Amino acid sequence: MARDAIAADRVEGAAELARRRSRRLLRPVINGTGVLLHTNLGRAPLGFESAASYSNLELSLESGQRGSRQRAVGDLLATACGAEAAMVVNNCASAVLLTLAALGAGRGVAVSRGEMVEIGGGFRIPDVMRQSGARLVEVGTTNRSRVDDYRRAVAEDDLAMILKVHQSNYKIVGFTEDADIGDLSDLGVPVVADIGSGLLDATCPWLSGPPPPWLAAEPAVRQTVKAGAALVLFSGDKLFGGPQAGIIAGSRQLVETCASHPLARAVRPGDLVLGALQQVTLTYLDRRGEDIPFWAMVSTPVAELDTRARAIAATVGSASVEVTPTEAVPGGGTLPTVTFPSVGLRVAGEIGGPLRDRHRPIIARIDDGSTVVDLRTIDPADDDEVANGLTEAIASIGAES
Numbered sequence: 001m002a003r004d005a006i007a008a009d010r011v012e013g014a015a016e017l018a019r020r021r022s023r024r025l026l027r028p029v030i031n032g033t034g035v036l037l038h039t040n041l042g043r044a045p046l047g048f049e050s051a052a053s054y055s056n057l058e059l060s061l062e063s064g065q066r067g068s069r070q071r072a073v074g075d076l077l078a079t080a081c082g083a084e085a086a087m088v089v090n091n092c093a094s095a096v097l098l099t100l101a102a103l104g105a106g107r108g109v110a111v112s113r114g115e116m117v118e119i120g121g122g123f124r125i126p127d128v129m130r131q132s133g134a135r136l137v138e139v140g141t142t143n144r145s146r147v148d149d150y151r152r153a154v155a156e157d158d159l160a161m162i163l164k165v166h167q168s169n170y171k172i173v174g175f176t177e178d179a180d181i182g183d184l185s186d187l188g189v190p191v192v193a194d195i196g197s198g199l200l201d202a203t204c205p206w207l208s209g210p211p212p213p214w215l216a217a218e219p220a221v222r223q224t225v226k227a228g229a230a231l232v233l234f235s236g237d238k239l240f241g242g243p244q245a246g247i248i249a250g251s252r253q254l255v256e257t258c259a260s261h262p263l264a265r266a267v268r269p270g271d272l273v274l275g276a277l278q279q280v281t282l283t284y285l286d287r288r289g290e291d292i293p294f295w296a297m298v299s300t301p302v303a304e305l306d307t308r309a310r311a312i313a314a315t316v317g318s319a320s321v322e323v324t325p326t327e328a329v330p331g332g333g334t335l336p337t338v339t340f341p342s343v344g345l346r347v348a349g350e351i352g353g354p355l356r357d358r359h360r361p362i363i364a365r366i367d368d369g370s371t372v373v374d375l376r377t378i379d380p381a382d383d384d385e386v387a388n389g390l391t392e393a394i395a396s397i398g399a400e401s
């Protein structure tokens with residue numbers, strides 16, 4: 001930075017250049033947006049620490065021979081999913097690409113016209129299909145696809161599989177019809193279900209109460225495997241609440257076909273991700289949902305958020321802060337019509353800039369000229385930091401005007 005400043009003949013600017021460069025580095029932030037799985041903020045929050053150490057990543061401690069990095073976590077995930085086998089890749093997008101390439105290259109893959117989705121970040125099913133070498137066989141119509149449509153495709157074409165893609169980030173309402181996985185699994189070709197969101201089990205046995213009603217229409221991994229899907233693909237960092245990863249779970253033979261394809265090597269995870277995923281999967285198997293930050297956040301009662309908001313407002317003690325009801329959302333391209341009642345702090349004026357310009361930035365929502373910090377996505381341990389941040393940000397705009 002010093003050399004850049006000298007070259008630009010602005011020696012006094014070096015510190016500012018260094019400061020700006022350091023602001024671009026990855027750092028923990030406080031998510032006050034009320035968007036639980038905010039892709040810009042790394043989706044599901046996850047605490048995972050690992051001391052500098054070697055691991056038995058690809059060593060079998062039993063035989064002393066080379067082992068598979070997929071084995072331990074894959075077996076745990078298979079148990080959690082109720083599947084024969086599972087493997088882990090970089091994200092769900094790579095899971096789709098790998099599955100299509102390994103099972104579908106040079107053959108047809110049937111997809112409903114209502115499921116030719118774009119997931120975001122330019123991930124479009126027809127494009128991924130082309131990249132994989134599989135041939136897209138369109139089935140049904142935008143709003144209605146029946147089992148008979150698929151049956152005809154199976155009879156007329158050389159199909160490697162039927163691909164069902166969950167409509168994660170949009171909804172088609174009105175005169176609609178869809179074929180269910182159970183019926184499709186009888187047609188004689190494997191059904192691969194990309195459910196994206198990664199809800200592990202519709203009965204949510206890791207929660208102390210019944211499954212929350214907002215999950216009612218969300219496909220779940222265990223139930224999709226049970227219904228007859230040959231493979232289920234999902235993200236690690238959406239409703240699963242873990243690190244960025246993609247999971248392929250289902251028939252042992254098909255998982256092995258995916259694992260032995262050359263692309264599997266290109267999309268394999270490292271031991272940081274596998275370690276974090278192992279930890280989350282064990283937490284599910286122990287039924288300790290409260291230890292998974294995503295499930296802890298969605299389960300917090302509104303009254304508790306309200307008490308915290310009032311305490312923060314009292315600490316800030318400014319006339320420009322008020323406690324306000326808000327609506328939090330799942331985010332991450334999941335559950336587009338779901339909202340959770342929540343509570344936030346509304347500050348008159350736009351203080352998003354000063355809130356971001358902190359050692360631990362606080363990311364707020366700007367709403368109609370005021371700034372809202374939603375407590376549903378904030379760890380209670382950070383409440384003092386939020387109170388400090390609001391106090392200082394309000395003072396800084398007070399000082400300007």
Ligand SMILES: *Cc1c(COP(=O)(O)O)cnc(C)c1O
Pocket residue numbers: 091092093094096119165166167168169194195196197234235236245246332333
């Ligand atoms: C989110 C999503 C993906 C992509 O998942 P990443 O883990 O972000 O790659 C793929 N398919 C569906 C249906 C999704 O919802």
